[in-house]
Amino acid sequence: MRRRVFVTGFGILSAIGCDVESNYSSLLSGRSGIGQAKFVKTLLDRYPFAEVPASNEELAAKAGLRLEPFHSRTFLLGLCAAKEAIRMAGCEDQLPSMALVGSTTVAGMDLTESCYVRMVEEDPTLKYLVDSMDCSDAVNRMASVLGNRNMVSSVSTACSSSANAIIVGTRMISSGLADRALVGGMDSLVRFSINGFNALEILSPTGSQPFDQNRDGVTPSEGAAFLVLEAEDVVGNRRVYGEIKGFANANAAFHQTASSPNGEGALAVISKAIEKAGLQPSEIDYVNAHGTGTKNNDLSEGRALEAAFGVEAMPLFSSTKGYTGHPFAAAGAVEAVFSLLAINNQVVFPNINFKTPMEELSIRPVTTLQKKEIRNVLSNSFGFGGADSSLIISKV
Amino acid sequence: MQAYINSVSLISPQLTHDGSFLTHPLVNELACVMNCVEPVYKEYINPVALRRMSHVVKLGLAASAICMRQLPDVRPEAVIIGSGLACLSDLEKFTRLVEEYKEETLPPIPFINSAHNTVAAQIAMQHKLTGYNITYCHHFLSFESALRDAFMCLSEDMQNVLVGGIDERTSDNFHIYNIAGFWRKEPVNNLDLFKGSYPGTLNGEGAAFFILSNEKSDGSLACVTGVHTLLLPNSTIEDVNQELEVFLKKHSLSKEDIDLFILGRNGSNVYDSLYGQFEEEIPQSAHIAYYKHLCGEYMTSSSFAMWVASNVLSSQSLPDILTFRRGSRQDFHRVLIYNQALGKEHAFILLERA
Numbered sequence: 001m002r003r004r005v006f007v008t009g010f011g012i013l014s015a016i017g018c019d020v021e022s023n024y025s026s027l028l029s030g031r032s033g034i035g036q037a038k039f040v041k042t043l044l045d046r047y048p049f050a051e052v053p054a055s056n057e058e059l060a061a062k063a064g065l066r067l068e069p070f071h072s073r074t075f076l077l078g079l080c081a082a083k084e085a086i087r088m089a090g091c092e093d094q095l096p097s098m099a100l101v102g103s104t105t106v107a108g109m110d111l112t113e114s115c116y117v118r119m120v121e122e123d124p125t126l127k128y129l130v131d132s133m134d135c136s137d138a139v140n141r142m143a144s145v146l147g148n149r150n151m152v153s154s155v156s157t158a159c160s161s162s163a164n165a166i167i168v169g170t171r172m173i174s175s176g177l178a179d180r181a182l183v184g185g186m187d188s189l190v191r192f193s194i195n196g197f198n199a200l201e202i203l204s205p206t207g208s209q210p211f212d213q214n215r216d217g218v219t220p221s222e223g224a225a226f227l228v229l230e231a232e233d234v235v236g237n238r239r240v241y242g243e244i245k246g247f248a249n250a251n252a253a254f255h256q257t258a259s260s261p262n263g264e265g266a267l268a269v270i271s272k273a274i275e276k277a278g279l280q281p282s283e284i285d286y287v288n289a290h291g292t293g294t295k296n297n298d299l300s301e302g303r304a305l306e307a308a309f310g311v312e313a314m315p316l317f318s319s320t321k322g323y324t325g326h327p328f329a330a331a332g333a334v335e336a337v338f339s340l341l342a343i344n345n346q347v348v349f350p351n352i353n354f355k356t357p358m359e360e361l362s363i364r365p366v367t368t369l370q371k372k373e374i375r376n377v378l379s380n381s382f383g384f385g386g387a388d389s390s391l392i393i394s395k396v
Numbered sequence: 397m398q399a400y401i402n403s404v405s406l407i408s409p410q411l412t413h414d415g416s417f418l419t420h421p422l423v424n425e426l427a428c429v430m431n432c433v434e435p436v437y438k439e440y441i442n443p444v445a446l447r448r449m450s451h452v453v454k455l456g457l458a459a460s461a462i463c464m465r466q467l468p469d470v471r472p473e474a475v476i477i478g479s480g481l482a483c484l485s486d487l488e489k490f491t492r493l494v495e496e497y498k499e500e501t502l503p504p505i506p507f508i509n510s511a512h513n514t515v516a517a518q519i520a521m522q523h524k525l526t527g528y529n530i531t532y533c534h535h536f537l538s539f540e541s542a543l544r545d546a547f548m549c550l551s552e553d554m555q556n557v558l559v560g561g562i563d564e565r566t567s568d569n570f571h572i573y574n575i576a577g578f579w580r581k582e583p584v585n586n587l588d589l590f591k592g593s594y595p596g597t598l599n600g601e602g603a604a605f606f607i608l609s610n611e612k613s614d615g616s617l618a619c620v621t622g623v624h625t626l627l628l629p630n631s632t633i634e635d636v637n638q639e640l641e642v643f644l645k646k647h648s649l650s651k652e653d654i655d656l657f658i659l660g661r662n663g664s665n666v667y668d669s670l671y672g673q674f675e676e677e678i679p680q681s682a683h684i685a686y687y688k689h690l691c692g693e694y695m696t697s698s699s700f701a702m703w704v705a706s707n708v709l710s711s712q713s714l715p716d717i718l719t720f721r722r723g724s725r726q727d728f729h730r731v732l733i734y735n736q737a738l739g740k741e742h743a744f745i746l747l748e749r750a
């Protein structure tokens with residue numbers, strides 16, 4: 001018998017707030033975090049971005065650390081989110097035996113990209129930056145602060161990274177490898193990804209408008225979110241905020257960066273996740289879509305949703321990237337936190353920045369805040385390389 | 397849990413991809429690096445696609461194709477990659493472009509290919525493998541993380557999974573870690589790697605793939621029975637031995653039950669002192685092998701060691717080139733691989749005869 005996996009704590013930093021409380025109040029008030037960049041140094045500052053509203057000094061103080069030159073912003077974001085999750089779960093004493101599965105795509109690029117050529121071409125004073133280049137740096141530093149010892153790892157599957165970290169942690173618990181897992185992801189906003197999306201010509205000049213006919217691209221952002229997952233049999237009488245009831249990871253095997261126009265890869269994971277949860281599509285009450293605001297993703301995902309649920313029976317859905325921008329590796333975990341907030345407050349968050357329905361789709365995202373019974377939420381995350389993942393997060 | 401190794405492949409600085417390594421090991425005359433002996437890629441990869449691929453993607457596609465060709469009737473239900481540095485050369489290339497071209501419009505290809513999951517994605521695309529697909533990038537524990545996931549897959553509902561450990565060498569990375577004192581300052585013959593006392597080691601690379609199955613077949617080479625990792629800064633030999641004891645106990649075993657220990661010694665006195673202490677407590681009758689003089693140091697080199705272990709268990713012989721201390725035991729029933737980095741990241745892989 002596989003064990004059920006419960007969420008007993010969560011923490012988040014995104015463009016709309018530096019903790020759960022402020023994220024929730026921004027979601028309720030419809031306040032977007034997209035705007036002029038303040039912290040990242042980029043010549044592409046004519047584009048809007050979505051930054052976590054805190055300097056590295058403020059993040060370090062929040063995490064209870066003295067800021068060191070080798071502390072990447074990515075690490076600071078992750079540690080702050082993890083600490084909030086642990087506090088909420090009240091499981092500090094369990095940390096040494098708790099698995100830690102983190103994820104990032106840019107790692108400590110915020111430290112290294114400003115001096116990369118100098119660092120490589122033998123400026124020995126920069127050697128302390130070497131380790132921050134590695135994907136494991138943020139997670140290993142988190143483990144050093146928090147005390148995790150075994151089963152510490154990092155996943156990197158582009159924009160579905162933290163959804164996969166949640167899936168791995170869930171499977172570690174359900175298979176009996178671990179009783180508890182701290183899972184999530186973090187990315188800071190760096191020139192590397194800004195310029196990458198500019199090279200692909202999918203940077204939004206106006207700010208992400210998911211599922212809108214006139215959507216014009218991605219708003220790169222940053223953030224971190226972590227969840228404390230625990231096996232049903234070790235939770236005791238502590239508060240449970242939700243259950244990871246279903247999940248699916250599959251590869252679209254279609255194209256390195258694009259999704260197929262009909263969204264076969266997305267449809268496969270949506271259907272598999274619902275099946276794994278032992279649910280019918282009609283039992284999904286809210287879909288938090290990946291909805292990046294690119295022409296390609298939103299068409300492909302929209303068609304997959306229509307195929308999975310049927311136009312008539314489509315549950316309420318929205319993309320929250322109009323609020324947060326796209327925090328890449330952190331997106332899946334950030335949106336898992338929003339899904340938990342939806343479940344615990346029985347509310348559906350609107351798809352802000354939406355004006356004109358897409359010609360190709362018959363379904364429409366939710367545009368106003370809705371009070372509603374929410375039992376099960378589907379959350380989608382899709383990444384480069386056809387890396388598709390879906391989660392089903394349910395009320396317990 | 398038993399994960400049978402039903403197919404293996406290895407592209408490395410040795411002639412491992414065509415099987416002649418054990419009889420003809422290559423000697424690297426005086427160098428600080430060890431590069432892979434590359435196969436003829438167009439036998440495995442579409443020549444048009446090949447031109448746009450980085451070194452690591454080519455290594456991964458060729459090694460995975462060699463592994464899968466040996467079991468043409470098996471379609472792996474999962475592609476699980478461990479790679480410490482993943483698609484590093486494209487990441488370096490794009491980082492330089494951003495800096496050098498002052499954020500003007502840049503070519504997107506190196507950015508696209510820099511995604512850490514590119515090798516796993518290209519394998520999926522090339523072979524239309526639409527199942528579970530994941531990439532672990534966790535320094536010296538990347539391959540073990542992938543292996544642990546493979547175990548979970550086989551304990552769930554899958555029968556066959558493809559697991560790979562892969563890392564490429566790049567000149568930027570060599571320079572960066574050279575500043576940090578990681579590599580040999582003076583060129584060395586690789587077979588002399590363990591002679592003398594130096595802080596640096598050889599910079600290597602490789603790609604090893606395995607099809608793991610929950611069913612034994614006639615062609616099963618060995619079976620992996622456990623994997624265990626420890627992250628503990630400044631760990632002592634007592635920490636390591638205690639962790640190993642707990643791990644072996646879970647399998648109802650002790651050190652006495654291990655016939656061969658494959659250790660990740662790399663010829664650096666910074667790394668090797670812990671291995672030296674570890675060796676002191678290995679039973680005299682057991683065999684001890686090293687492997688990094690044949691592949692250099694890289695973050696997923698334990699996948700090279702797992703390839704070695706599956707060969708020893710299936711052939712029941714330990715080649716001299718790998719042997720550091722020949723023990724008295726006649727048969728190889730169980731092998732333990734121990735690899736560690738800077739006394740902080742430790743990993744054990746346990747294998748048995750199939």
